[in-house]
Amino acid sequence: MDGFTSPLIGDHSDTERTYQLELRLGADHARRRLATEHEREALFLSRTGKHVHPENLYSMPGLVRLALSLGGLYQRAVSNSRALRVTRNRFVVPGLPPALEGYTLLQLSDLHVDMDEANLHAVIETVRELDYDLCVITGDYRRDTWGDIAPAMEGMRRLRTHLKGTPLAILGNHDSVLMVPEMESMGYRMLMNESLCLEREDAALWIAGVDDPHLYQTHDLAAATRDIPPGALSLLLSHTPEIHTEAARAGFDLYLCGHTHGGQLCLPGGIPLTLDARIPRRLGRGNWMEDAMQGYTTTGAGTSILNVRLNCPPEVTLHQLSAGPDSVGQ
Template sequence: MRRAGRKPEPSLISAPRRAAIISLTALATLFVLLLWHDFRNTWISPGYERHTLFHLSVYWGLWLVWPLLAWLGWRLGRAVRARRIAAALVAGSAFATGAALAWARFIEPQRLVVRETRLGQQCGAQVALISDIHFGKFTRERELNRLVDRLNTLPIDAVLVAGDWTYGPPHDLAAAFAPLARIKYPVFGVLGNHDEQMPGPPVADELREALTALNVKLIDGKRVWLGRCTLIGIGDLYAGIADSQVQHLQLDPPANPAERRVVLTHNPDVATLMKPGMASLVLAGHTHGGQVYVPVLTQLMLKRNTRGAYEQGLYPLPDTRLYVTPGIGTDILPLRFLVPPTIDVLSL
């Protein structure tokens, strides 16, 4: 008589659970590989290793918002079908929050908008003003190429860049900014606080060399012609450069009248240093327009970053006018909400 074979013992882990474990392991491995690749290729200031790891973790980790939204949508559907009002309200609120986060991380930072403004500066020129590209942790090659392509479609005479080119950039700055060589207009710029190690790695010298090789004219402390106007570059305020350059401008003013002098700088607070007759227009960035707009909270944040709580747009000041652009990139968090990246086309 033949013995009956032993029945196989049931698996302690069900098939769906095994699939979930395998998927999570694959995602975790991919996350670690992406994080390590970015970390080892990023220019990092000594002592800021943890900050960089945090920023890169947020940049890649926020991709999980998409499976989270799928799960919350499924829970919301179940609650609605079962007519469980309280559960539906909780799931709906969580889904709306997740959707707003997905928009701020993946949709709005890609919405490159063009805003046209007439400033009546008697320069006979039209320029594209941009700022805060922040190439590095959050702004990558794809975004920079898209920016260059859009600039090349505009009817302008020059591109003005109001600082903060970098934010934890890769080691090879010449390769990182190589797309700028495709801009078909003259490009003038100044450095910002993140380029001058305030905060950030010490990239100023290497950045100047890389940008100069790409035909970008950095004009900190210099003057160039812009149509019938003089364009005056003023260096970064946080780095202690702006004060001395403004004093030099006061002692040695340009030959043409004030209504035909335009200052390009990074921090809008430089406009408060202007004396009567020095320049009638200051162009700046730095504030990101708040980057994430939340009523009251955004204004409080801007008050901590600039003396005038400057957000974006035109500000008439006692001794000059100030125009602030909301910038292109992001810092601290890779989010924009109700403040899309903007190219300001200014008719001077």
């Protein structure tokens, strides 16, 4: 995987991006996804051009800023949003092949790289010092859910130079499918309802990734699992935890996601005011289980609407695989 290079060349022209996308996904898939984006964007716009989706309301950042300022919390909340931490999580997988013992995944999510320059700098400075085997990124690169992708793509280009190997990535609800050829030209490997097999010695780990299940609902678990052998060790990358039930039924062992930001603005004790997802609250942050499948919902590295956080620190996460407490090397 480290030798992966894409045949696609990035370009800032939407026409060129569309052509590249059709080469990558097939004309039918690409055109249907773009048509869905245009339809969704039209729903976010009133006749006067004002954005009516909650994440895109022109007044929303000002309202949040005013509320925090009146409570004397605004500067603290901004500082919190840039205080990135490294969270370490251990997945105990019974029967894990010895060759995968200690295998470590770096998960990044909800970067919103064009939101706040200080936050992007914190991410870059943090990840460049970390030791891991594979980086996976679970979506949301752009600040808004509409508009020009160029600022977000520039941020992802800067980040890419500090990531080891070939990062695997999926799209979130803030992302345009036009990002796929652009990001693959940078050396990211996009999983669009696809899977790949990671091999180490005589062990195999299948990693699948689906398109956004939240806003666009263009995920396709059947396509993502098509090549995975029955009983194989498998991990799903999904932007949101909203398809946890279907993923468990599909036989995935592990599930990594983001989207919720852990609530971003939480009450003391980390109680979220909202998670913006159709999920039980137990899935909103950290570790969880669905039948035999283990999941993790990261609070994400970036912010949405406004670069503020309360009682919910931003994070990048290192997930280590282990067969159990008595494993070699523990």
